[in-house]
Amino acid sequence: MQPSATTGGLNQQQIEAVETREGPVLVLAGAGSGKTRVITHRIAYLIQEAGVRPEQILAVTFTNKAAGEMKSRVVQMLSGQRMTGAPLLSTFHSFCVRVLRRDIEAAGGGFTRNFTIYDDDDQARVIRGIRKELMIDDKSLTDRQTLSSISWAKSRSISPAGYANIGDQPSERNEKIAQIYKVYQEKLELANALDFDDLLIKTVDLLIKAAGVRSKYHERFRHVMIDEFQDTNGIQYELARLIVTNSTSNERAALDEAGLWSNRSLFVVGDIDQSVYSWRGSDFNIILGFQHDFAGTRTIRLEQNYRSTQTILDAANRIIENNSRRLPKTLYASEKAGQGDKIRYYQSYDGEGEAMWVAERIQESLRRSHNARCAVLYRANSQSRLFEESLRRRGVPYNIVGGFSFYERAEVKDLIAYLKLSLNPHDDIALLRVINSPPRGIGKTTQEALLESQRDLGVSLWATIAAAVQARTVSPRAGRALDEFREIIGGLARRVESGEGVAELVKASSIDTGYIQALKEENSKEAEGRLMNIEELVNAAAEAERQRESLRDFIDHAALVADTDQYREDARVTLMTMHSAKGLEFPIVFIVGLEEGIFPHSRAYESEADLEEERRLCYVAITRAQKNLYISHAMKRRTFGEETAAEPSRFLNELPAELIEDVSPGPSWLKFRELPSSYSSKPERPAGGHTAYRDGQSRLKNTTNYKGKTYNSAESVGEFLAGRARKVATSSSQGQGHQNAGDAPGSLKVGSRVRHERYGQGVVLNCEGTGDDAKITVSFPGFGQKKFIAKYAGLEKVTR
DNA sequence: TTTAGTACACTTTTT
DNA sequence: GTGTACTAAA
DSSP: OOSOTTTTTOOHHHHHHHHOOSEEEEEEEOTTSOHHHHHHHHHHHHHHHSOOOGGGEEEEESSHHHHHHHHHHHHHHTTTOOOSSOOEEEEHHHHHHHHHHHHGGGGOSSOOTTOEEEOHHHHHHHHHHHHHHHTOOOTTSOHHHHHHHHHHHHTTTOOHHHHHTOSSSOOHHHHHHHHHHHHHHHHHHHTTEEEHHHHHHHHHHHHHHOHHHHHHHHHHOOEEEESSGGGOBHHHHHHHHHHHHOOSSOOHHHHTOTTTTTTOEEEEEEOGGGOOOGGGTBOTHHHHHHHHHSTTOEEEEEOEESSSOHHHHHHHHHHHTTOSSSOOOOOEEOTTTOSOOOEEEEEEEEHHHHHHHHHHHHHHHHHHOTTOOEEEEESSGGGHHHHHHHHHHTTOOOEEOSSSOGGGSHHHHHHHHHHHHHHOTTOHHHHHHHTTSSOOSOOHHHHHHHHHHHHHHTSOHHHHHHHHHHHTOSOHHHHHHHHHHHHHHHHHHHHHHTTOOHHHHHHHHHHTTSHHHHHHHHOOHHHHHHHHHHHHHHHHHHHHHHTTOOHHHHHHHHHHOOGGGGOOTTOSEEEEEHHHHTTOOEEEEEEOOOBTBBTTBGGGTTOHHHHHHHHHHHHHHHTTEEEEEEEEEEEEEEETTEEEEOOBOHHHHTSOGGGEEEOOSSOOHHHHHHOOOOSOSSOOOTTSOGGGGGSHHHHHHOOOOOOSOOTTSHHHHHHHHHHHHHHHHHHHHTTOOOOOOOOOTTSOOTTOEEEETTTEEEEEEEEESSGGGOEEEEEETTTEEEEEEHHHHTOEEOOO
């Protein structure tokens, strides 16, 4: 037996984190600093050495995948140990489902524990229905936009009425959204359905209203841990706080109660620089406020990186330095990792060329090493296609995460809808989904009539159908068809009640409903694929049954699995978005499509905060790499079939040349960037017409038609620095100790404009020291960052 | 009522 | 290039 099974191989800070048994603990953990290790070790430590009962531990993650991985690691660490219970490792959402399935009725309100979960597809259908009903056909207001507005409002506890009054003046748009929002909530309640936001909101609601339930969880979970804490939103934080403090007031005084922290802890681990989900309501200010919210918080920093080479970390550090809203931190490579290879950069003529290059490099790496693992990371799922094609052409097997997941396939969703109905017939969305699939004579007219009378009755569609059949308000033929449908659902419900197994029930949902029959008769290749998917679903059900899951569990699982959960660790080549890659690591990483508008995404242009989030995403992507990092971009790209010139991403410009090896054939944008030239004090942007890039000479003559601000225009850099200066001032007054860049009094200040005889106008990014010997870093549009010693540089101050 | 064909809008990231 | 929504014909 080792001296300490639970802290062996950990560094000082990690050990401190693991061994802190009580109180609020905030771990600021950089990428690759052994975050997961710390959490798993701490769980093991609490159980083995602090005498904590396993079931008193709750560890929350953001993906099922992370929870599963943590679970298996903990099990491994505790193997041989006789355990009375097991720690609960789960996502926020599945934790909430668990709580609500038990106790939702205690919250009052119309929901029963038999509720259905609506995923975003279901949500979109609800919205579509409402828009039809309210006759809102505004093309500038898409379902998705409406949905995200509603979600935004919900996660901030804004009611429909409140939403209408949001903003400075009443807007027609907001009123429309508010109107849809109101009906949306009514529809969900009628259907006994909760969407993802509701799962969290209802749980918080329950814990606030039902003191008994709250105490129960407070007593049970004495040690709560939250992974990826920077991704928590206000409601999730509230949830954790309710469980830990058992208090509904946010008063700090309540937390100081004697004995609260005795044999109790709240242990959160996060990294502001990896906060990339603000669009989903997450708010990294929660991390910043944690110490304030919880008196006596112990803060531990992990900056030692165990994953990547120094080159990769340098790149990551340099990128993230450009953000103003952060707690400064620098990652250090372990000695073992060393400096490593330079980052390889490739500029291709078009998107296809980029994909071919990537596929070639992957094939090369796989040949060279038998256990090489590569990842291709892109900003948006739609970028995957080209890479899939190029890899397929070369016969390289790959695993793709995201896009169309198994549980999103129509036939799978159909069968699940049948099963949902057998448990909760009032689920209108499920009912509409399958009422006529396979076709059974309940067409548009009948459905429309049903929806019409539903409006008068104000009950679920299921109840409406019963009433319609009874009152004979539909044609006899439709009536017979509806009866048949009711019989199908009723039959399934009886099977459920008689306790049949999950696999048996899934089979029944495909046979009794005529679904399989219809597909077989279709006799097409497509139908064959669907049949195979159904078979796959039955297999999944059999597996669930083996795990002693109920039908309910099985359906919940189908609703809550994320795309990231498709990730297979053993795959040699993985294609996925940068978001999905968070928390993972690969020896070889390709970051592709480094182009303005794609990455950073054009939607982020509107605000500096959004751009910083893109930059954090870039930081996340870079830090996934262990040994080799490849970055690439194309000069033109087809979108829809339309060819468009692409401008290199600003993030490329933020990488220092000494970390990069340019492997592009011929002249590249990067070489141009580094090229000292005196022909322009008002440099041309190299990103103009793509044709210019076929040879260097015409490129140099090429002038850009680019207008407006760019990332490295003097204006935007100046603006950015002004923002940073503000931030620095406020954070240091709060004692957060940002190392301020020393200003040379009276001479050059950070943010001031200077002219260089060679590079033209630029903006001072950093000053080290003062006077003539000061080291000055300047960013020049089109040339990147340059460092000078003040007295030799001959910089001329520019005043506007 | 069903189905086949055509126009069209759309592309961030996800529990 | 792709999935969905609408329209016309069987």
